[in-house]
Amino acid sequence: xxxxxxxxxxxxxxxxxxxxxxxxxxxxxNEYVYWYRQIHSQGPQYIIHGLKNNETxxxxxxxITEDRKSSTxxxxxxxxxxxxxxxxxxxxxxxxxxxxFGSGTRLQVQP
Amino acid sequence: xxGVTQTPKxxxxxxxxxxxxxxxxxxxxxxxxxxxxxxxxxxxxxxYSVGAGITDxxxxxxxxxxxxxxxxxxxxxxxxxxxxxxxxYFCASSPDRxxxxxxxxxxxxxxxxx
Numbered sequence: 001x002x003x004x005x006x007x008x009x010x011x012x013x014x015x016x017x018x019x020x021x022x023x024x025x026x027x028x029x030n031e032y033v034y035w036y037r038q039i040h041s042q043g044p045q046y047i048i049h050g051l052k053n054n055e056t057x058x059x060x061x062x063x064i065t066e067d068r069k070s071s072t073x074x075x076x077x078x079x080x081x082x083x084x085x086x087x088x089x090x091x092x093x094x095x096x097x098x099x100x101f102g103s104g105t106r107l108q109v110q111p
Numbered sequence: 112x113x114g115v116t117q118t119p120k121x122x123x124x125x126x127x128x129x130x131x132x133x134x135x136x137x138x139x140x141x142x143x144x145x146x147x148x149x150x151x152x153x154x155x156x157x158x159y160s161v162g163a164g165i166t167d168x169x170x171x172x173x174x175x176x177x178x179x180x181x182x183x184x185x186x187x188x189x190x191x192x193x194x195x196x197x198x199x200y201f202c203a204s205s206p207d208r209x210x211x212x213x214x215x216x217x218x219x220x221x222x223x224x225x
Contacts, residue, residue: 021143034213041219042216042218042219043115043201043216043217043219044154044201044203044204044214044216045216046213046214046215049213069207085155099153099154099169099214100153101153102153103152104153
């Protein structure tokens, strides 16, 4: 699985968009980008995933650059409940190994 | 659906004691797994199962046993608890035994071994 790099922490004002970057410059053609988050003391929560096209669901949008070497998770209107650690994971679908959670980005949404 | 449930929420054990952490899901998912998360660290896979009757080891299996007699349940057994097993344990399930990247996690069990 390709290595990912995320900033250790970010702040965002409540009601504004939160843009969380992830660098995955060694990604290969069959690897997807997955985003999970972990709110304090809870189990991780799946957010979204994509291969090369931008994706949107009820929780967030995922923007992947054309060269696929980086991506951005966008929470369009951040709320206090979005305060969490966000993990960017790159891996092959149907891979044999389990998900690898790195250290992620700690997002603090400020009132 | 209750999703993925775990019991107990908290547990304190003495070194050498054994116990079973329970995990159940009502989504008819074939793939289930157990992770542990130590303070300030990411999750590490302990054991996983791709279906009833099939289990396999993950990254850190030593000191733990699992079995999968039904689709719904995937208990994790600590054979002889050690302080190094103090951690938060998460159970997860996925609807696809092969494409298991989309996983649903339980609320966790916090274990303290004295």
